[in-house]
Amino acid sequence: MFNRVFVEEDILNLPRTKKILEHFKNVDHEIIHRIDDYFGRVKKPYLQKRDNLNLYIGKKRGQLVKEAPNAYGFGSDPHYYFIHSYNCIYECEYCYLQGYFNSPDIVFFVNHEEIGEEIKRLSLEVHKEKRPWFHAGEFSDSLALSHITSDIEFYFDLFKELPNSFLEFRTKSVNTKDLLKQKPLENIIISFSLSPSERTKKSDLGCPSSMTRIKAMRKVTNAGHKIAIHLDPIIYENNFEEKYEELIQEILSSVDLTKILYISVGVVRFTKDVYRQVTQNYPKSDLLAMEFIKTADGKVRYPRPIRMKILSKVKELLLKNGFKANQVYLCMED
Numbered sequence: 001m002f003n004r005v006f007v008e009e010d011i012l013n014l015p016r017t018k019k020i021l022e023h024f025k026n027v028d029h030e031i032i033h034r035i036d037d038y039f040g041r042v043k044k045p046y047l048q049k050r051d052n053l054n055l056y057i058g059k060k061r062g063q064l065v066k067e068a069p070n071a072y073g074f075g076s077d078p079h080y081y082f083i084h085s086y087n088c089i090y091e092c093e094y095c096y097l098q099g100y101f102n103s104p105d106i107v108f109f110v111n112h113e114e115i116g117e118e119i120k121r122l123s124l125e126v127h128k129e130k131r132p133w134f135h136a137g138e139f140s141d142s143l144a145l146s147h148i149t150s151d152i153e154f155y156f157d158l159f160k161e162l163p164n165s166f167l168e169f170r171t172k173s174v175n176t177k178d179l180l181k182q183k184p185l186e187n188i189i190i191s192f193s194l195s196p197s198e199r200t201k202k203s204d205l206g207c208p209s210s211m212t213r214i215k216a217m218r219k220v221t222n223a224g225h226k227i228a229i230h231l232d233p234i235i236y237e238n239n240f241e242e243k244y245e246e247l248i249q250e251i252l253s254s255v256d257l258t259k260i261l262y263i264s265v266g267v268v269r270f271t272k273d274v275y276r277q278v279t280q281n282y283p284k285s286d287l288l289a290m291e292f293i294k295t296a297d298g299k300v301r302y303p304r305p306i307r308m309k310i311l312s313k314v315k316e317l318l319l320k321n322g323f324k325a326n327q328v329y330l331c332m333e334d
Ligand code: SF4
Pocket: 087, 088, 089, 090, 091, 092, 094, 095, 096, 097, 139, 140, 141, 172
């Protein structure tokens, strides 16, 4: 999977680092002072992730937990995300990571205890009267490499002590092995992003198929965990209503509706830089076939009437199929 592994000297002897290195004992590794001295210092084209990927292991410095943007999450409680990894082994054509870092190399941060302390501070001091949410996977996929990072257990132990806070692991993977070893908690939600089967084949390169993800959702709910679903990003196609009707039926034939805490609906959108990267990396993708405009918030999106049509139609399909209005939220829309 990796050509070379770079490890920061400060965390070299942590048991967690040693465990990760054990997975890559046949890969050359180099001891470095700081990840920042190497990672992204020279621009590495995004598509090199296909055959030339390095791994960095180190310590996250600076702000460990960040406030999420408006309309990021479910409900009106405060939302935060924490950063325990950079980049992803999958290659979704619309992924915003392609315009975010200067490099597609993977980074694992192993100072989870420090991240945990900050989550505790925000939960027990700053928001003690509220129910804050913490999202993992803002810059990576939360489960795809969890068998290597072994961080799931740490966060289950942490949130056992924080019953008034929520944790969301967001994923497109079906790597549920470590997760299924944990005893379910009411305040930990595993959220799966889904698109209709054909769209997944075209745009979610290297990811598990939609049906495989739905099967993983069934396994996870059968084990007693709570889940959420992101129908996001929706890419417009002439028959999108039919495709989403099919997808909703597939979900409901596998997963009990009452086990789904919420379902979010969002239309494809990019920052200016990511849009430019998508046009360079995937010039022939049908994802680019529709008209995009630049909106007041600087994002590149479909024109408003199309966005509204998609959001209201998909919401209508969800309600028609038994979802309650308070289970559905529209993501990142004004
Ligand atoms: S799974 Fe998420 S993080 Fe990974 S490539 Fe796809 S959109 Fe990006």
